[in-house]
Amino acid sequence: MKQDVFITGIGIIASTGATAAEFWKSCLQGKSEIARVPAHWSAYRNAQSTLYAPLPLPDFSLYPVSRAEQSQLDKSALLAMVASFQALNDAGLKYDQKDAKKNTFVLDGADSARSGVMIGTGISGISSLLDNNANHLLSSHSQTLSALGSEIKKRGNIADIESRLETISGLLKFPSRFNPFVVSMSMPNGAASTLGIKFSLRGQNQTFCSACASGTSAVGHAFRAVAGGSADLVLCGGTEYLMDEAGGVFRGFDAAGTLALRCENPAAACRPFDAARSGFLFSEGGAAILVLESGTHARARGARAYAEVSAFSETFDAHSIMMMEPGGIAIRAMTQNLLAEAGLTPPDVDYINTHGTGTVQNDEIEATVISDIFGKGPLLNSTKSMIGHALGASGAIEAAVTALSLYHGAVHPSLNIENPVRDLNFARTAQQGPLRNAITHSFAFGGHNAGLVLKKAG
Numbered sequence: 001m002k003q004d005v006f007i008t009g010i011g012i013i014a015s016t017g018a019t020a021a022e023f024w025k026s027c028l029q030g031k032s033e034i035a036r037v038p039a040h041w042s043a044y045r046n047a048q049s050t051l052y053a054p055l056p057l058p059d060f061s062l063y064p065v066s067r068a069e070q071s072q073l074d075k076s077a078l079l080a081m082v083a084s085f086q087a088l089n090d091a092g093l094k095y096d097q098k099d100a101k102k103n104t105f106v107l108d109g110a111d112s113a114r115s116g117v118m119i120g121t122g123i124s125g126i127s128s129l130l131d132n133n134a135n136h137l138l139s140s141h142s143q144t145l146s147a148l149g150s151e152i153k154k155r156g157n158i159a160d161i162e163s164r165l166e167t168i169s170g171l172l173k174f175p176s177r178f179n180p181f182v183v184s185m186s187m188p189n190g191a192a193s194t195l196g197i198k199f200s201l202r203g204q205n206q207t208f209c210s211a212c213a214s215g216t217s218a219v220g221h222a223f224r225a226v227a228g229g230s231a232d233l234v235l236c237g238g239t240e241y242l243m244d245e246a247g248g249v250f251r252g253f254d255a256a257g258t259l260a261l262r263c264e265n266p267a268a269a270c271r272p273f274d275a276a277r278s279g280f281l282f283s284e285g286g287a288a289i290l291v292l293e294s295g296t297h298a299r300a301r302g303a304r305a306y307a308e309v310s311a312f313s314e315t316f317d318a319h320s321i322m323m324m325e326p327g328g329i330a331i332r333a334m335t336q337n338l339l340a341e342a343g344l345t346p347p348d349v350d351y352i353n354t355h356g357t358g359t360v361q362n363d364e365i366e367a368t369v370i371s372d373i374f375g376k377g378p379l380l381n382s383t384k385s386m387i388g389h390a391l392g393a394s395g396a397i398e399a400a401v402t403a404l405s406l407y408h409g410a411v412h413p414s415l416n417i418e419n420p421v422r423d424l425n426f427a428r429t430a431q432q433g434p435l436r437n438a439i440t441h442s443f444a445f446g447g448h449n450a451g452l453v454l455k456k457a458g
Helices: 020-029 039-043 069-071 075-091 126-154 159-171 182-187 191-196 213-229 248-255 295-300 329-342 360-375 391-408
Strands: 005-013 096-097 104-109 113-122 205-208 233-239 285-294 305-315 351-353 378-381 437-445 448-456
Touching: 005 020, 005 075, 005 191, 005 213, 005 391, 020 391, 069 075, 075 126, 075 233, 075 285, 104 191, 113 191, 113 213, 113 391, 126 182, 126 248, 182 191, 191 205, 205 213, 213 233, 213 248, 213 285, 213 305, 213 391, 213 437, 213 448, 233 391, 285 295, 285 391, 305 329, 305 391, 329 360, 329 437, 329 448, 351 391, 391 437, 391 448
Parallel strands: 113 205, 113 233, 351 378, 351 437
Antiparallel strands: 005 285, 005 305, 096 104, 233 285, 305 448, 437 448
């Protein structure tokens, strides 16, 4: 017998909020945080884009996160850990310390063998890998330059050479030590494994790595596990941390021509579905963790539900590693699958939280598919218009936003739409009103598509 599946807890860390409540308030206010990229990046290479969405790291001391964990885990795993504590607290799930030395916990009232973890990420661990590789490559050269500078200084008036050496030395940015935990820090499954260990969850533990669709896929597979009866509770979502000292990850997306180019007015640079869009806003990262529970488990403990998950679908373009299939064939199939599984018709869908990156081709294809299937019916918005694109974390953040929208009967504005690519029902201001059914979907490099149907919890 298929179980009903509810979202009972939400934790979020994003550029506009370090908790779900703070983030949701910022969403309704249409708040965005956009900055110029670090000035020293231009010394390595002049980029086409000059903006990003910075991520203030949370105060880890506010959570049961040890100093050892902070030094031995990649920031993507730490973000997922903090968001998990937020989600468990939000769901009203208690946890007791199991092992003080290891700083691990066990959930009260949950069968650990039937409680799992499913996390999506695009390139989790990339920050730790790049930083430690920089130490490996550059630390000896930095010492050599320093010694050379001292030797030159002894030989006379050569201030120009000395100055240039100091400039070069200053650009050799790397951590002061090579971290012996770099292998585990760089593993894509590091975040999911960390959460399973942290909370003693011995059920299914999986990592989904399908680029920008990763977070949505993780939530979808968690839904399937709970609905199918193989799990009672799953911590699921997505996490990403994308910064490195030299801006190498940023440069990769910039060189691919995917980032926002019109940067004179930072607040208006990211403009999904607008005719003047030029690319997406690079995000430093973020995380969203959802607690998914079976109806039986949630009702037994009197849990509050934000929304019910009623369908999940994945398709694959089989077209290009970097570009969406122009006809949107697989995206249409995914959307039709979602409607069929949820038992809905297009008029039943009140709201779609779009992928909405701001890239030229993607927005055109997405808007065309939505127009063809739904017409001008559902409200549409793009969460990325405010927080940028956090890759594998984005789909999970957007699933959380969709659940919050259903729960509160409110939809946040989609920023910077002045001349929309299609005559669709874009929410240009915050909208209030009853919402029954909503779709959130994600599309990714490689050709992966994933979508969810959420409905208002009854």
